[in-house]
Amino acid sequence: AQTVTQSQPEMSVQEAETVTLSCTYDTSESNYYLFWYKQPPSRQMILVIRQEAYKQQNATENRFSVNFQKAAKSFSLKISDSQLGDTAMYFCAYLDRGSTLGRLYFGRGTQLTVWP
Amino acid sequence: GAVVSQHPSWVICKSGTSVKIECRSLDFQATTMFWYRQFPKQSLMLMATSNEGSKATYEQGVEKDKFLINHASLTLSTLTVTSAHPEDSSFYICSARDVAGVYNEQFFGPGTRLTVL
Numbered sequence: 001a002q003t004v005t006q007s008q009p010e011m012s013v014q015e016a017e018t019v020t021l022s023c024t025y026d027t028s029e030s031n032y033y034l035f036w037y038k039q040p041p042s043r044q045m046i047l048v049i050r051q052e053a054y055k056q057q058n059a060t061e062n063r064f065s066v067n068f069q070k071a072a073k074s075f076s077l078k079i080s081d082s083q084l085g086d087t088a089m090y091f092c093a094y095l096d097r098g099s100t101l102g103r104l105y106f107g108r109g110t111q112l113t114v115w116p
Numbered sequence: 117g118a119v120v121s122q123h124p125s126w127v128i129c130k131s132g133t134s135v136k137i138e139c140r141s142l143d144f145q146a147t148t149m150f151w152y153r154q155f156p157k158q159s160l161m162l163m164a165t166s167n168e169g170s171k172a173t174y175e176q177g178v179e180k181d182k183f184l185i186n187h188a189s190l191t192l193s194t195l196t197v198t199s200a201h202p203e204d205s206s207f208y209i210c211s212a213r214d215v216a217g218v219y220n221e222q223f224f225g226p227g228t229r230l231t232v233l
Contacts, residue, residue, distance in 0.1 A: 033219060043154075043207060045224035052219075091159060095220065101173070102148060102213045102220045106159045 002027045004094050006107035013082045013114055020067075021077045021110045023092030030054075033095040034068065035104070036077045040088040048090070051075065053097075082114045118144050120212050122225035129200055130233055137195045137228045139210030146212035149193040150222065151185060154207045166193045200232045 003026045013019035025034070036048040051059045051068050058066050063083075067076045079086055092107040119142040129135050139149055147168045152160040164185050166172040172185035182204075184196040193212075197204055207229050211222040 044226050045209065050219060101165050103162065103165065104222055108159045
């Protein structure tokens with residue numbers, strides 16, 4: 001089975017600074033998606049950003065960008081100009097594009113705290 | 117955008133009773149829905165995958181007779197916790213896959229907090 005590893009259980013950053021969350025994954029597939037989800041204290045899962053494995057260009061969404069290293073199976077999330085509202089649990093997730101069921105594999109999560 | 121609702125958002129019940137949680141895709145059709153369980157400060161644990169019109173596929177270690185899943189239509193899946201006990205207290209999250217979407221993306225409901233006394 002695919003595995004997703006987030007090695008940082010907790011991180012903190014000062015408001016307006018930049019922080020990078022790490023994620024590595026293991027798969028034998030070549031065609032897949034990677035996602036970062038945010039779960040704030042409300043516990044609603046929110047999609048932050050997605051990356052298609054066959055695209056070499058790193059995805060960006062406003063202040064959020066990824067560093068996708070396919071050969072190294074690494075998928076880190078960079079948050080620029082951190083805001084207090086970014087405080088949340090962040091989950092890295094993997095989806096095999098060829099899967100008929102479309103199951104997501106999640107990492108253990110990284111609790112990010114943004115302080116003033 | 118795609119919206120998934122869950123009802124109820126929280127429920128408290130007595131030990132031994134059954135509780136039903138509904139998961140609805142409001143503006144898209146979902147042939148596949150997923151049920152997760154989440155403990156505090158932990159990741160989402162997939163319990164089962166439900167496909168419209170067929171039996172759910174349960175993950176290893178999940179009791180299918182305790183956690184009954186029904187996916188009767190393209191917009192509704194239900195999870196029934198039968199004979200609930202305090203150890204079943206948890207946060208339950210459903211998600212629905214938009215088959216018409218480009219990325220096979222899952223959209224998540226807001227979750228249901230179950231407390232069994």
